[in-house]
Amino acid sequence: MPKIVDHDARRRHIAEAVHRVIHGKGMDSVSLREVAAEAGMSMGAVQYYVTTKEQMLLLALERIGIWIGERVAVVAARQSTPLDVLRATMLELLPLDEERSYLNRIGLAFQASSVVSENQAVAMRMGYPVLLSFLAEQFRAAQTAGQLAAHLNADEEARILYAFAQGIVNATLVGHYTPEEVAALLDYHLARLRAG
Template identity: 45%
Template sequence: MPKRIDHDLRRRQIAEALWRLVAANGMEAVSLRQVAAGAGVSMGMVQHYFTDKEEMVLFALSSLTEQVGRRVGEALADQDDPLQRVRAVLVQTLPLDDERRLEARVAVTFLARAPVDEKIAAHLRSGYAEGHAYLVEQLRAAGVPDAEQEAFRLVALTDGLTAHTLAGHHAPAEALAVLDEHLARL
């Protein structure tokens, strides 16, 4: 009987290898060959799933977005309070553990690439708009004045905390404390 191959799993393994490569060496280190080596597969296998580097990079970005989205969904499942829902979303983007630190390093790299790559920029704009709209909805439900501007502030605060935590300026627990202090003021 022929061996069944889980193509989604293979594509995911390749995407995760790309994440590790980006997190360790930046976007300029990404090549089909380097990702194949990182995934422990042949170059031919990578080319079977992705026609070029751009397609592979965009798939890796989409996979990262989906992974964070799944975790956010799980975190929201137990939350009824709108401000706790806001917190649950934002906490999932802070680099508080190894998994989120890897995701944050990759996300920051994609964000830095967006000004020169319209496809990455478009993907990030779409995700940002969706996330911002959700935050605004929850902030309004919590009765927060000027929910639209507060959502902008919260995303900027979280992005800044992420960047500075990744740079080692403060510990993850300190970043979480700053976010919690801000949310408590609302």
């Protein structure tokens, strides 16, 4: 009987090997040979799915977006109010523990390389409106619930929250802020937006 191969699982396995290489050795170390070794696969098996470094990076970048989306969905589902969803989502995007730091270090590597790779820049831009829309939707729901000031522009406030997250990631990873200080800064900002 022929062996049944789960191609999506293989792609995910390769993407996660790319993540580990980036995390451990940096973006410049990503190669078919390095990723195959990290994945415990032959180069031929990896090349069945991706044939260039850029294809590997795009596969890995796509997986990061899926991973973040899944994590945000899980934490959002546990919350009881729109403001709690907004806060939990923001905290999930920040490097406040080992796993989120891992994701953010890889994300920063992709941000840097996307400046010189239009394909990566396009891929990164695809996730941006989805996240902004989700943040703005939660912001509007919190306004409707009387938790956040009604006069605020939800779309602009979503952009500000995204900019806050992006701006504080590197500073947190290098140790300028502790996880507790980051959470306190977010809470300070959200408190300024409350209704009444």
